[in-house]
Amino acid sequence: MSPSASDDLLGTILDGPASPEDEARFQDRLGSDPVFRAQAVRQLRIDALVASLKPESSHGTFARRVLEQAEALSREDENSFLHTVRHKVRARRARRSLLMGTAALAAALAAAIFFRPAALSPAESRAPVVAALTFFDGDTAASPPRFLADRETINLTRGRAKLTFSSGCVIALQAPATVEILDDMTVRLQKGRLNGFCPPSAHGFRVMTPEASLVDLGTSFGVSLIGGEESEFVVFDGEVRVENETRKTVLRNGHSLRLKGNQGPTEVPFEGAPYKPTWLLAEGIVATSGAVIPVDPDTPEGIAGQRDDFHVLISPENHHVSLDRPLQADLREPGTFTAGPWEATTSLPLSPTEVSQKLSSFLLHARVQRVVQSKTDHVHYQGSVTFAEPVVAVIASQNFLKECDELFATGPWKQIKLPINNRGLEGNLGAPPDRVTLSPDRLTLTIDLHTGYGIDELRVLTRSPTQLP
Amino acid sequence: MTSKLPPEFERVVLENHASLRFFIRSLGVLPGWVDDIAQESFLLLLKKWDHLERHDELDSWLRSAARNLVRNELRIRSRRPRLLNTYLTSLVLDQSTLAPDPATYTMGLENQSILRRCLAALTGRTRCIVEQHYFEDRNSTEIAKQLQMKASTVRRTLLKAREALAACISREESNPSEA
Numbered sequence: 001m002s003p004s005a006s007d008d009l010l011g012t013i014l015d016g017p018a019s020p021e022d023e024a025r026f027q028d029r030l031g032s033d034p035v036f037r038a039q040a041v042r043q044l045r046i047d048a049l050v051a052s053l054k055p056e057s058s059h060g061t062f063a064r065r066v067l068e069q070a071e072a073l074s075r076e077d078e079n080s081f082l083h084t085v086r087h088k089v090r091a092r093r094a095r096r097s098l099l100m101g102t103a104a105l106a107a108a109l110a111a112a113i114f115f116r117p118a119a120l121s122p123a124e125s126r127a128p129v130v131a132a133l134t135f136f137d138g139d140t141a142a143s144p145p146r147f148l149a150d151r152e153t154i155n156l157t158r159g160r161a162k163l164t165f166s167s168g169c170v171i172a173l174q175a176p177a178t179v180e181i182l183d184d185m186t187v188r189l190q191k192g193r194l195n196g197f198c199p200p201s202a203h204g205f206r207v208m209t210p211e212a213s214l215v216d217l218g219t220s221f222g223v224s225l226i227g228g229e230e231s232e233f234v235v236f237d238g239e240v241r242v243e244n245e246t247r248k249t250v251l252r253n254g255h256s257l258r259l260k261g262n263q264g265p266t267e268v269p270f271e272g273a274p275y276k277p278t279w280l281l282a283e284g285i286v287a288t289s290g291a292v293i294p295v296d297p298d299t300p301e302g303i304a305g306q307r308d309d310f311h312v313l314i315s316p317e318n319h320h321v322s323l324d325r326p327l328q329a330d331l332r333e334p335g336t337f338t339a340g341p342w343e344a345t346t347s348l349p350l351s352p353t354e355v356s357q358k359l360s361s362f363l364l365h366a367r368v369q370r371v372v373q374s375k376t377d378h379v380h381y382q383g384s385v386t387f388a389e390p391v392v393a394v395i396a397s398q399n400f401l402k403e404c405d406e407l408f409a410t411g412p413w414k415q416i417k418l419p420i421n422n423r424g425l426e427g428n429l430g431a432p433p434d435r436v437t438l439s440p441d442r443l444t445l446t447i448d449l450h451t452g453y454g455i456d457e458l459r460v461l462t463r464s465p466t467q468l469p
Numbered sequence: 470m471t472s473k474l475p476p477e478f479e480r481v482v483l484e485n486h487a488s489l490r491f492f493i494r495s496l497g498v499l500p501g502w503v504d505d506i507a508q509e510s511f512l513l514l515l516k517k518w519d520h521l522e523r524h525d526e527l528d529s530w531l532r533s534a535a536r537n538l539v540r541n542e543l544r545i546r547s548r549r550p551r552l553l554n555t556y557l558t559s560l561v562l563d564q565s566t567l568a569p570d571p572a573t574y575t576m577g578l579e580n581q582s583i584l585r586r587c588l589a590a591l592t593g594r595t596r597c598i599v600e601q602h603y604f605e606d607r608n609s610t611e612i613a614k615q616l617q618m619k620a621s622t623v624r625r626t627l628l629k630a631r632e633a634l635a636a637c638i639s640r641e642e643s644n645p646s647e648a
Contacts, residue, residue, distance in 0.1 A: 008625065
């Protein structure tokens with residue numbers, strides 16, 4: 001069989017329609033030609049990968065449907081469980097088969113089946129939680145979360161607010177702002193500014209404005225309404241699609257777009273600073289004090305290049321990371337870690353079996369720009385940072401930091417011109433040793449560092465905001 | 470009303486459904502049936518929840534459940550139309566080297582930017598065909614009609630696009646600094 005005939009056969013099987021003869025020829029080739037077999041498997045893999053990118057694949061809706069079905073089944077008699085599962089799946093498949101013949105009505109009918117509350121009686125039905133709403137007034141602690149189960153409009157007149165959706169997306173608002181929550185994958189911004197961070201489970205999340213819609217494609221983004229007649233879209237990481245009635249534009253990190261009325265989009269210079277309060281909240285940083293200050297909103301590359309010779313910078317790193325290897329940490333519980341030798345000799349193990357939740361990472365970075373006169377010449381930094389989610393571990397010893405860079409770091413380490421081996425916290429000559437204290441509620445980390453030669457860094461791992469009741 | 474679901478179950482669904490659906494499609498399940506099998510896998514997990522000694526490797530458990538459900542599809546003749554090709558699925562299921570590995574899930578779900586960059590590198594017409602097929606659920610005949618091409622040309626373009634994406638991903642993974 002010629003290469004082109006071979007390609008045609010594979011294409012027919014994968015993208016159809018294939019006849020019984022095609023199937024038979026395909027099976028023969030799979031059995032006799034290892035190169036063809038490898039190509040077929042490779043094609044299958046890429047097919048699944050590309051399909052997983054589909055923004056409108058309703059990831060959140062799928063999860064909601066599973067949870068509704070699970071909730072209904074968990075209330076039923078245990079003995080009837082499997083029978084019910086099979087019956088419902090068969091019934092749904094039968095309905096789907098019928099629908100295939102009536103293409104014009106397919107969308108409407110599918111939606112009706114999709115949103116029908118299955119076999120639940122009114123008493124058994126339970127509206128799924130769409131999002132959790134938390135208020136932050138100034139730098140004080142957050143309010144208890146309020147769980148939203150239906151469409152609701154949030155009119156924020158003071159402070160900041162964070163919406164954690166069941167789809168996994170986090171939206172942060174700063175007053176004055178008004179946002180309407182339509183479902184766990186859609187909001188409409190009516191006034192003000194917001195920042196969003198969406199994990200893979202929330203790809204396809206949509207922010208609507210009067211001028212256009214932003215569709216998340218795996219990213220950290222900002223949306224702002226300017227003067228009631230213009231919408232601005234900014235991408236800090238990943239990419240989004242901005243679409244109005246006439247045009248779809250893919251916007252990548254480090255770029256910004258404005259739309260006014262029905263006019264086409266205009267690219268404007270990327271400017272992250274106006275989004276700082278909401279960007280920090282969406283990324284998981286609630287407040288800082290003393291010598292600790294947050295980096296300015298930027299792309300991961302831009303953040304890695306930010307320097308401050310008078311403060312300890314805290315920057316967000318990777319989010320929603322699954323621990324895939326055992327690591328070593330210096331602090332796991334509320335209390336104080338006091339740095340000791342150059343390289344730590346004792347550690348607190350951090351194992352994937354013990355830490356099953358997704359993690360977010362933050363890096364604190366201190367350096368001294370002026371000429372350091374001697375080994376006893378230090379700059380004393382004291383300050384604190386409060387996170388939105390509980391701290392799971394603090395990694396401060398340089399040998400432990402190296403072990404986890406690959407998993408959590410976003411910045412290119414080669415950009416740091418100082419000796420890379422001089423990173424972690426350590427005991428100091430002529431000064432007290434570096435200390436880090438985690439508060440009893442696990443949300444605030446206080447640092448007391450003496451930085452001289454080189455840099456001081458520590459990595460903080462918090463829980464990622466994915467859990468709703 | 471208080472939920473009767475285990476507190477962790479919702480998190481497990483939210484964190485695993487995308488990778489599980491990717492896995493099922495990689496086994497050769499037709500797109501229209503992927504979600505059904507994924508849903509059955511989660512419901513089986515719920516059934517077994519109290520009997521599981523550990524709840525920290527559920528992604529692996531879910532993949533095993535899905536694998537068994539797909540095996541059932543092979544056994545029951547009436548269900549075989551739910552698979553692209555039974556022999557291909559048998560091969561992937563029976564030969565561990567052909568099954569998608571965890572690194573592929575990671576690539577697929579947490580580093581999708583690589584794939585997006587590779588997609589963006591395709592020529593305009595090829596990208597248009599790929600987007601119509603995967604993001605707008607159009608088959609080769611429908612795309613051919615709209616673009617005034619032969620259906621066989623559309624299928625060949627999709628095939629070559631997937632080969633190009635596989636090569637591009639491999640390149641980017643082996644040399645990420647150029648990404």
